[in-house]
Structure formats: C-alpha cells, structure tokens
Amino acid sequence: MAIKTFSVSTLPGFTATAVIVFVALYLPILTLVAYSFNASQSVAIWGGFSWDWYIKAWNNDAVKDATVRSLLIAVCAAVISTAVATMAALGTTRRKAFKGQTFIYVMINQPLMVPEIVTAVSLLILFGMVKQVTGIQGIGYVIFAHAAFCIPFAYLPIRARLEGMDLTLETAAADLYASPWQTFRHVTLPILLPGVIAGAMLAFVISLDDVVITEFTKSGGQDTLPTYMLGQMRRQLTPEINAISSMLLALTIVLLTAFFLLTRKND
Amino acid sequence: MSQLNAVEARHAVKAFGQGDNAVRALNDVSVEIRKGEFFTLLGPSGCGKTTLLRLIAGFEMPTSGTILLEGADITYLPPNKRPVNTVFQSYALFPHLTVAQNIGFGLEMQGRPKAEVKATVDRMLALVKLEAMAGRKTSQLSGGQQQRVALARALAPSPKVLLLDEPLSALDLKLRREMQSELKRLQTETGITFIFVTHDQEEALTMSDRIGVMSAGKLQQVGTPREIYTRPLNRFVASFIGETNFVPATSDGSTLTVAGGYQMPAPAATKSGAVTVTVRPEQVKLTPTAEPGTLPATVRGVVYMGTDMNYQLHLADGTEIEACVVSDVTGEAALAAGQTVGVTFTPGSLQVLED
Amino acid sequence: MSAAEEAQAAQSVRNGWLLSTPALVILTLFAVGPLLIVVVYSFLAPGQYGNVEWKLSLDGWRGILWTKDIFDDTYGLADANVTIFWRSIKLSILTTVLTFAVGFPTAWFIATRPAKSRALWLFLITIPFWTNLLIRTYAINEVIRNEGLLNTVLIKLGLISEPLRIIYTDTAVFIGMAYVYLPLMVLPLFAAIDRFDMRLLEAAYDLYASRMQVLRRVILPIVKPGIIAGSILVFVPSLGAYVTPRVLGGGKQMMIGNFIDLQFGQGRNWPLGAALSLTLLIIVTAALLIYVKYANRDVSNGH
Numbered sequence: 059m060a061i062k063t064f065s066v067s068t069l070p071g072f073t074a075t076a077v078i079v080f081v082a083l084y085l086p087i088l089t090l091v092a093y094s095f096n097a098s099q100s101v102a103i104w105g106g107f108s109w110d111w112y113i114k115a116w117n118n119d120a121v122k123d124a125t126v127r128s129l130l131i132a133v134c135a136a137v138i139s140t141a142v143a144t145m146a147a148l149g150t151t152r153r154k155a156f157k158g159q160t161f162i163y164v165m166i167n168q169p170l171m172v173p174e175i176v177t178a179v180s181l182l183i184l185f186g187m188v189k190q191v192t193g194i195q196g197i198g199y200v201i202f203a204h205a206a207f208c209i210p211f212a213y214l215p216i217r218a219r220l221e222g223m224d225l226t227l228e229t230a231a232a233d234l235y236a237s238p239w240q241t242f243r244h245v246t247l248p249i250l251l252p253g254v255i256a257g258a259m260l261a262f263v264i265s266l267d268d269v270v271i272t273e274f275t276k277s278g279g280q281d282t283l284p285t286y287m288l289g290q291m292r293r294q295l296t297p298e299i300n301a302i303s304s305m306l307l308a309l310t311i312v313l314l315t316a317f318f319l320l321t322r323k324n325d
Numbered sequence: 326m327s328q329l330n331a332v333e334a335r336h337a338v339k340a341f342g343q344g345d346n347a348v349r350a351l352n353d354v355s356v357e358i359r360k361g362e363f364f365t366l367l368g369p370s371g372c373g374k375t376t377l378l379r380l381i382a383g384f385e386m387p388t389s390g391t392i393l394l395e396g397a398d399i400t401y402l403p404p405n406k407r408p409v410n411t412v413f414q415s416y417a418l419f420p421h422l423t424v425a426q427n428i429g430f431g432l433e434m435q436g437r438p439k440a441e442v443k444a445t446v447d448r449m450l451a452l453v454k455l456e457a458m459a460g461r462k463t464s465q466l467s468g469g470q471q472q473r474v475a476l477a478r479a480l481a482p483s484p485k486v487l488l489l490d491e492p493l494s495a496l497d498l499k500l501r502r503e504m505q506s507e508l509k510r511l512q513t514e515t516g517i518t519f520i521f522v523t524h525d526q527e528e529a530l531t532m533s534d535r536i537g538v539m540s541a542g543k544l545q546q547v548g549t550p551r552e553i554y555t556r557p558l559n560r561f562v563a564s565f566i567g568e569t570n571f572v573p574a575t576s577d578g579s580t581l582t583v584a585g586g587y588q589m590p591a592p593a594a595t596k597s598g599a600v601t602v603t604v605r606p607e608q609v610k611l612t613p614t615a616e617p618g619t620l621p622a623t624v625r626g627v628v629y630m631g632t633d634m635n636y637q638l639h640l641a642d643g644t645e646i647e648a649c650v651v652s653d654v655t656g657e658a659a660l661a662a663g664q665t666v667g668v669t670f671t672p673g674s675l676q677v678l679e680d
Numbered sequence: 681m682s683a684a685e686e687a688q689a690a691q692s693v694r695n696g697w698l699l700s701t702p703a704l705v706i707l708t709l710f711a712v713g714p715l716l717i718v719v720v721y722s723f724l725a726p727g728q729y730g731n732v733e734w735k736l737s738l739d740g741w742r743g744i745l746w747t748k749d750i751f752d753d754t755y756g757l758a759d760a761n762v763t764i765f766w767r768s769i770k771l772s773i774l775t776t777v778l779t780f781a782v783g784f785p786t787a788w789f790i791a792t793r794p795a796k797s798r799a800l801w802l803f804l805i806t807i808p809f810w811t812n813l814l815i816r817t818y819a820i821n822e823v824i825r826n827e828g829l830l831n832t833v834l835i836k837l838g839l840i841s842e843p844l845r846i847i848y849t850d851t852a853v854f855i856g857m858a859y860v861y862l863p864l865m866v867l868p869l870f871a872a873i874d875r876f877d878m879r880l881l882e883a884a885y886d887l888y889a890s891r892m893q894v895l896r897r898v899i900l901p902i903v904k905p906g907i908i909a910g911s912i913l914v915f916v917p918s919l920g921a922y923v924t925p926r927v928l929g930g931g932k933q934m935m936i937g938n939f940i941d942l943q944f945g946q947g948r949n950w951p952l953g954a955a956l957s958l959t960l961l962i963i964v965t966a967a968l969l970i971y972v973k974y975a976n977r978d979v980s981n982g983h
Contacts, residue, residue: 066881066885067792068792069891069894071785072788073785073789075785076785076786076788079786079862080786083804083805083862085829086819086820086823087808087815087816089822089828090815090819103827139706141702142702142706143703145699145700145703146699146702146703146704148699149696149697149698149700150696150700153695153696154692156692156693156696159696165704166707168712169711172715172961173916173917173919173961174920174922175936175957176940176961177714177715178922179941179957180715180717180957181710182944183714183717183718183721186731187717202706202710203710205706205710206706206709206710207711209707213703263810267810267812267813269812269923270937284812288923299818300822303812303815303818307811310807310810310812314803314806
C-alpha cells in the first residue's frame with residue numbers, strides 16, 4: 059500500500075493552481091502563434107497551415123518601415139540610456155553615502171513610478187511646444203523619450219553588479235601602480251561588462267515594447283511596430299498581426315534567453 | 326638615522342566618523358620598522374593594526390601624523406605611486422585575468438617592457454611553484470594556490486615593503502603552517518621588508534623578527550618575540566600572548582614580596598609600593614609540602630593535558646594561579662586536589678608590570 | 681578630519697554628482713520637467729481646436745468630477761466621469777485581488793521546486809513579463825473574442841449555442857489586466873517566499889499547527905513585504921492602464937488612462953486632461969508612499 063508522505067512545504071491546492079496559471083499564461087500566446095499560421099483570411103476560421111501571413115508581413119512596406127524604425131529607436135535609446143546609467147551607477151555606488159544621493163535615486167527611478175500615460179501626455183505637450191517654437195521635426199524626440207524611461211532599467215542590473223563587486227579589487231589595482239583611469243579600464247570595466255550588457259538588453263527590450271509613450275510622441279509617419287499594430291487592431295484583424303506578433307515574440311525570447319544565460323554564467 | 330628604517334609612522338592618528346561619534350582607530354602611534362626585517366603587527370580585531378597597514382599602503386590618509394618610507398614623507402601619496410605592495414586578506418585576485426596576468430598586472434601598469442614583464446612573471450611563478458598554473462583563471466585554484474598568486478603578484482614589482490593583511494586567516498591549519506615557513510623563506514630570499522598583520526600570537530612568535538603588539542588604537546610594546554613573551558610591559562601584552570598568572574606584590578625598591586610571602590630581589594627601577602607581577606604557568610614550581618621559603622597553596626583542581634599537567638592553585642592571600650608541570654610517564658597526577666603544596670618561581674621569571 | 685581627508689571626501693561627492701549628471705539631465709528634460717508643464721496646463725483654459733488658451737482657469741480641475749449645466753451654468757456631478765473613476769478603481773482592485781489569489785500559489789510552487797528546475801519555472805514567468813504588453817493583450821483577445829478559442833471550444837462541446845459576449849465588456853478588461861499584470865505579482869511574491877526559511881514550517885507543524893494555521897499564522901505574516909510589493913506593482917499600472925482597456929474595452933469601457941487620452945484627442949480639453957493626469961499621479965504616489973511606509977515598518981520590526 060502506498061504511504062502518503064507528509065511534506066512540510068506542500069499546501070493544499072497550490073500545485074494545481076500553479077499548473078492552471080502556467081497553462082493560462084501560455085495558452086493565449088500559443089493560440090496567437092497558432093493563428094499566425096492560419097491559411098484563412100479571417101481570424102475566425104481555421105483554414106489549414108500556411109506561411110502566407112509571414113510572407114505578407116515581410117513584404118508589407120509599412121511593417122518593414124515600422125520594424126526598421128523600432129529597431130533604430132531601441133538601439134539608440136539603449137545606447138544612450140546604458141551609457142548614462144553606467145555613469146550614474148558608478149557615481150552612486152562604492153562611495154560613502156552623500157547628501158543628495160536619495161534625490162538621484164528618486165530621479166532615476168521616477169519613470170518606474172509615474173504612470174506611462176501621464177509621462178506620455180506630458181511629453182506630448184512639451185514636444186508640441188518645442189516643435190512649434192523651433193520647427194525641428196524628426197525621430198529624435200521619440201528616441202530621447204525612450205532613452206529617459208529606459209534609464210532605470212539599464213541602471214538596476216549595472217548597479218547590482220557594482221554592488222556585488224569586491225571593492226578590494228580596485229584597491230589592489232591601485233596598490234599595483236594602476237592610475238584611477240587604468241583601474242577603471244583594466245579592472246572595473248571588464249568586471250562590470252556583463253552588467254552593462256544586461257542593462258543594455260533590458261533597455262532595448264523595454265524600448266522595443268513601448269506603446270503608450272511612442273503613441274503620444276511620434277509625429278505622422280513615425281509608426282513603430284507596436285503603434286502600427288495598435289493602429290491595425292482598430293481596423294480589421296487579419297492573421298498578419300499574429301505573424302508580426304509572433305516574430306516580435308521570438309525576438310524577445312531570444313534576447314531574454316541570452317540575458318538569462320549571461321547573468322547566470324557570471325554568478 | 327631614519328634612513329635605516331624602511332617605514333616609519335610618527336604620531337599617526339586615524340579617526341573615523343565626526344564629532345562625538347568619532348572613533349580613534351589609531352591613537353598616536355609611532356613606530357620604526359627596519360629595512361629587511363619581518364615585522365608583525367599583532368593584536369585583537371579592531372585594535373587598529375589593519376588601519377596602520379592601510380595608512381602605509383596609502384588606502385587611507387591619517388587624520389594627523391606622518392608616514393615615512395625610507396625617510397621620505399609619503400603621507401598623502403596615492404597608493405599607485407608608492408613602491409609598497411599588499412597581500413590582501415581576501416587575496417583580491419582579479420577574476421577576469423589568468424594567474425600570469427594577475428602576477429604581471431603591477432609591472433604592466435608601470436609600463437615595463439613586455440619582455441621584462443614576461444621574465445619577471447616566469448621568475449615569480451617559479452618562486453611560488455605555480456609554473457603549471459600560469460594560464461588558469463584564478464577561480465580554478467585552491468585556497469593555498471590563490472594565496473601564493475597573491476604573494477607573487479605583490480612581489481613581482483619588487484616593492485620596498487610588502488604588506489600582508491592577515492593573509493593566512495582563510496587557510497586551514499595544515500596549510501597555514503606550510504605557508505608560514507614559505508613566507509619566511511620568501512622573505513629571506515628576497516630580502517624585502519615584510520609587515521605582517523595578524524591576530525594569531527603563535528604565528529607572530531614563530532615568524533617575526535620583531536613584533537608590535539597593538540590594542541585599542543595604541544602600540545603597547547615593540548620587541549623581539551622573546552622580549553614580548555618573557556618581558557611583557559603591561560597586563561594586556563602579558564595576557565594576549567600565551568597563558569599567564571597575575572600576582573599582587575609589594576616592593577620597597579630592593580625587595581619584592583610576592584603574594585604576601587615569597588621574597589625575591591626586585592628588578593632594577595621597580596617602583597615602591599603595590600605592583601602586579603606576571604609569571605607564566607610553566608615557571609611556577611611546586612613542592613609536595615609547604616616548606617619554609619615557599620608560598621603555601623591549596624590545589625583546587627587538576628587537569629590532564631597530555632604532555633602537561635595543569636594545576637589550579639589557591640594562594641594564602643586569596644590569589645588564584647595556574648601551574649603547568651610536565652606529566653610523568655604514567656600520566657598520574659603527582660598532587661591531588663585539596664592537598665597543600667609549596668609554590669616557588671623560576672629565578673628571573675617574574676616580570677613586574679608597568680600598570 | 682584633516683584637510684586631506686576632507687578634500688578626498690569632497691572629491692568623492694563631486695565625482696558622484698558629476699557621473700550622475702548626464703542621466704539627471706536626460707531625466708529632467710524628458711521625464712520630470714514635462715510634468716511641471718502638465719501642472720501649468722491644468723490651470724489654463726482649453727483652446728477651441730485643442731491645446732490651451734493662456735489664461736488662468738480652474739475648469740480643468742473642476743471638470744474632473746463636476747460638469748457645468750448647459751442651461752443655467754450650475755455645476756453638477758459628472759456621472760460619466762464618476763463611472764470611469766469607479767470602473768478604474770474597481771477593476772484595479774479586482775485585478776490585484778485575483779492576481780494575488782492565483783499568483784501566491786504559483787510563487788509558492790516555484791519557490792518550492794528543486795534548485796535546478798526552479799530557474800526554469802522562474803524563466804517561464806519572466807517570458808510573459810518581458811513580452812510586449814500589446815501582444816499579450818492581443819493574445820487574450822484571441823481567446824475571449826466572439827469567435828475566439830474559448831467560444832469555439834464551448835460551442836464545439838455543446839455547452840453553449842451562442843458565443844459568450846465577453847469582449848468589449850468590463851469583464852474583458854478585467855481578464856486582460858489580470859493576465860498581463862500577473863507576472864508583476866508573482867515575481868516579488870517569489871522573491872519573498874524564496875527567502876522564507878522552510879524550517880519554520882517544521883517548527884509550526886511540530887507545535888500542532890494545521891496546514892491552514894501554518895499558512896495564516898506563519899507564512900503570510902512573514903512574506904507580507906512581498907505581498908505589499910506585488911499588490912503595488914499590480915495596482916499602480918492597472919490604475920493607469922491604457923492599452924488593455926483600449927484593445928479589450930473597445931473604446932467604450934474606458935479607464936482613466938483612456939479618458940485622459942480622450943481629452944487630448946476628440947475631447948479637445950487639454951486642461952482637463954492635464955488635471956486628470958495629475959489626479960492619477962497623486963493617487964499613484966499616495967499608494968507608493970503607503971507602500972514605503974509599510975515596507976520600512978516591516979524592516980524595523982524585523983530587527
């Protein structure tokens with residue numbers, strides 16, 4: 059006869075709930091991906107397997123245009139935010155706490171605390187004024203808006219890495235005749251690098267995913283992939299949206315897996 | 326004169342915190358460390374020994390006072406400009422560099438030619454017997470091997486002084502013994518001045534040419550291991566190094582009366598009045614009966630300790646002391662608890678303390 | 681301190697500020713500064729074709745809850761606005777409660793896996809977390825729309841003959857928000873449970889506690905900081921949600937976020953939009969302050 063063993067960490071119904079949650083999390087995503095291979099014109103009826111929507115999306119100039127713009131914005135925003143976040147992380151760690159440090163923390167984390175829609179309308183107003191006064195147009199507005207809200211995401215992993223870093227290593231470098239710059243170049247930066255890459259990847263994904271702030275700061279003809287999709291959802295739905303979503307999803311998973319491996323390997 | 330000294334600290338004070346919260350980690354410490362000697366700073370944790378080391382290395386600046394290196398004032402010189410290297414307690418090996426790259430780091434930072442760097446690294450690898458490990462990452466090494474890399478890295482630039490901050494504390498007992506003789510060998514071979522920080526009195530006694538005992542931010546006594554052990558100046562030094570007994574005594578300037586009974590000539594310059602003397606347990610001699618000229622004592626307890634027998638004794642004036650006697654072959658106690666015995670001391674073994 | 685020590689300390693502080701400056705400049709120009717313009721705009725009068733007229737007016741703030749009668753210029757409660765506020769708060773609370781109810785067992789499940797598979801389970805929660813919000817909202821749409829997976833399956837099974845009308849209702853927005861914000865609840869809960877010392881359970885069972893008593897009297901009080909963090913992380917973005925109600929609510933079941941958007945679009949009432957934005961910001965800040973207070977109290981109690 060089987061004996062039911064008592065496990066202290068088991069709570070009634072928890073495992074079942076967890077399994078249902080994981081199914082519920084992935085079922086919609088899998089459905090979305092499945093429908094991207096639907097041969098039927100309508101999203102409603104399954105018409106057999108086909109790559110048509112991927113081909114269609116690939117040949118859609120508006121999609122291509124939005125994709126290139128999304129990537130351009132994400133790369134620029136990631137580079138800018140990672141650069142300034144790295145500097146800020148170096149400035150706010152590994153030195154004695156100073157007056158104003160809390161202010162810097164609050165400033166850096168501000169984008170995490172303010173609802174996106176609020177930031178979005180504030181930038182809409184600001185950029186409207188600037189455009190009217192200077193007449194300057196262009197994608198720069200969106201890039202800097204993205205760079206700003208990406209800063210906390212880039213900052214957190216870099217700061218975590220710095221805080222986990224043995225300060226004695228820099229002392230040791232100074233002891234071995236390294237100037238402050240040489241210490242940074244030969245010791246701090248190489249050890250910090252995984253954190254910087256992780257921060258840049260997070261910033262990149264966050265920028266790529268943004269809908270609300272982009273929607274409010276873009277000018278006509280500056281659609282990114284998410285705002286293009288949002289616009290399409292208002293019109294008729296075709297499995298082309300599913301195909302685009304699936305590709306974006308695949309890109310996210312690839313980046314995340316890389317991030318996951320990168321941060322784990324260096325523990 | 327100071328040219329003979331490798332390092333000299335003059336009235337070094339280091340305070341942490343400000344105002345009423347300020348803690349003086351170093352409180353007016355002056356010390357001269359001679360060229361080529363193995364000098365140990367010994368004391369319990371928080372006594373200021375590591376702070377003094379960090380002032381010499383340049384990681385901290387003194388609140389007041391001066392640090393001299395071969396007679397030159399280096400008090401405010403940054404660490405990368407001082408020909409002084411450190412072996413860190415945690416080793417602080419660069420995790421992203423190989424063993425050879427770690428050892429060559431200091432030379433590269435100094436901008437030495439590649440060939441010279443390589444030659445020195447090879448020489449250092451041979452010196453610490455790690456030739457086979459040159460290409461390894463430091464995380465792949467054992468604790469003892471990491472320790473040797475840290476040593477080689479600090480020795481590679483041929484510093485004038487090598488600072489060692491409790492470098493053996495992370496090693497197990499067997500490895501620590503090995504490294505002690507290894508360090509001694511390296512010091513003799515290189516002729517470099519070693520300043521070694523430890524809280525382990527045995528380590529200090531076996532390795533050092535001279536020891537500076539520190540407590541509460543002050544240097545208590547400087548001397549050879551023998552001087553420190555046999556002639557402690559004060560209660561702290563006497564009790565921190567080895568086991569000891571404190572016995573009250575009175576002095577009239579020429580004669581010392583110990584524990585109200587035992588008389589002996591007082592050492593020169595002994596002040597008159599009540600003093601404290603210290604005597605090591607192994608210098609306490611016992612006779613089976615309280616004969617005249619001995620201090621009568623009652624045996625309170627007997628502890629068998631292998632090579633020695635330890636007796637706890639109660640003197641007539643109420644003082645408790647310990648005596649350590651080599652066991653006889655049978656391991657039987659010669660004296661039993663409750664027995665009255667006579668106590669004498671090895672001539673010259675009594676040390677009158679300053680406080 | 682000696683002069684040299686002081687100089688060194690001052691240098692360290694100066695470097696701290698200097699290194700932080702580029703980030704602070706970008707954040708001031710593109711995150712914090714613009715909020716001040718919103719404050720100014722909330723006190724101006726609406727322009728006829730959008731934007732504002734530069735004259736002082738409190739109508740923006742008044743318009744949050746009150747509406748001016750067209751005929752006699754008296755103010756009455758704006759029912760539509762109240763409905764939107766109520767919906768936002770109701771749906772946000774429901775979302776928080778539901779995500780906690782299912783998120784806690786999930787976090788517990790992950791935290792009690794063996795070390796090796798735990799990383800994988802955690803990764804499975806993280807993927808949706810980092811997946812585009814729009815895509816996740818659209819994925820829920822795929823399930824609950826009239827011809828979606830749910831209705832198709834139910835009809836095929838013969839359980840219903842007509843599709844359930846879920847899409848474009850409050851329920852749709854609720855399901856959508858719970859779906860997209862669930863990882864935000866699970867991750868901090870996991871972090872708290874992961875730190876939980878499972879030996880405490882042995883102690884509790886040893887002292888005759890039942891499973892429910894262990895949960896209520898031991899586990900929940902200890903992981904409370906994680907519960908508060910998760911609740912804030914779900915409640916705050918729910919309250920300011922824009923994409924999910926827009927896609928799943930079909931433009932009718934508006935929440936505050938969409939209402940703000942409306943003022944800058946068809947509503948042509950920028951001051952009201954600005955005042956609404958600030959109201960949202962104030963509610964969110966209040967929630968965060970409560971969180972900080974509780975979090976700090978828990979820390980101080982812990983020692």
